[in-house]
Amino acid sequence: MREVLLGSKKNYQNLKDQFVFYLDNVSVDYGNCSALKDITLTVNPGEIFFVTGKSGAGKTTLLNVLAGDVKPTKGRVFGVDQNVRFISQVFQDLKLFEHRTCEENIWFSYDRSLYKNKNEFRSDMLELAKVLGIQDKLGDKVKDANGGLKQKVAMLRALMARPNVLIADEPTSSLDKESSIKLFDVLNFYNIKRKLTVIWASHNRELVKTFPGKIVHLENGKLIYSGHACFI
């Protein structure tokens, strides 16, 4: 069961400076398969966390637990209500609308309570698209886009929702090193400017070790290491 911290709206505001997620001895079983085993983990506001491990180690399952999409078989998950801390996700399979253009996909994040008007949204979108080098591709249909462009569109869509927490599952698996670094730079900018908490799963530990942040390393569903990248 996901346990949302209880309290008045006013109290929620105070919780913003406390943890984003707290996992207390969490295990997830899919039938006979133990995808996560006794994970205890705290994610604090404004942290950048990389979840690493080989294929099948449990990275996606851990992200899904944090997002509230998978319930633990054992243990408890604490998070703060979505009204206070909004989570945006980049899924491993991206979940883009294939028959729509890249720009139309990004517009799904438009929320008029977050932007002064559509022009402000459009100008932010174009600025971010420029940084990622896809400003000329926004009119392309997603079904005609390559894997790298799709990943950038999914990331742009997630960021344009102005989240407090970004959960990204293998967001650079189709990107070369240069584009991966650029994407990280964008997230780092939001981390510094808006205190965005980032949880980023990657099988490429060597790449994410070069970025500032913490690493949670999983092997066969077990948490093997949690701490700064420089010590792993």
Ligand SMILES: Nc1ncnc2c1ncn2[C@@H]1O[C@H](COP(=O)(O)OP(=O)(O)OP(=O)(O)O)[C@@H](O)[C@H]1O
């Ligand atoms: N819905 C499911 N039903 C049954 N088993 C599942 C399900 N989802 C994941 N698993 C199993 O749980 C384990 C962890 O899977 P998970 O997808 O979390 O790993 P991962 O580290 O994200 O792998 P990858 O790098 O390939 O994305 C694997 O053994 C996988 O086969």
Ligand SMILES: [Mg+2]
């Ligand atoms: Mg996965």
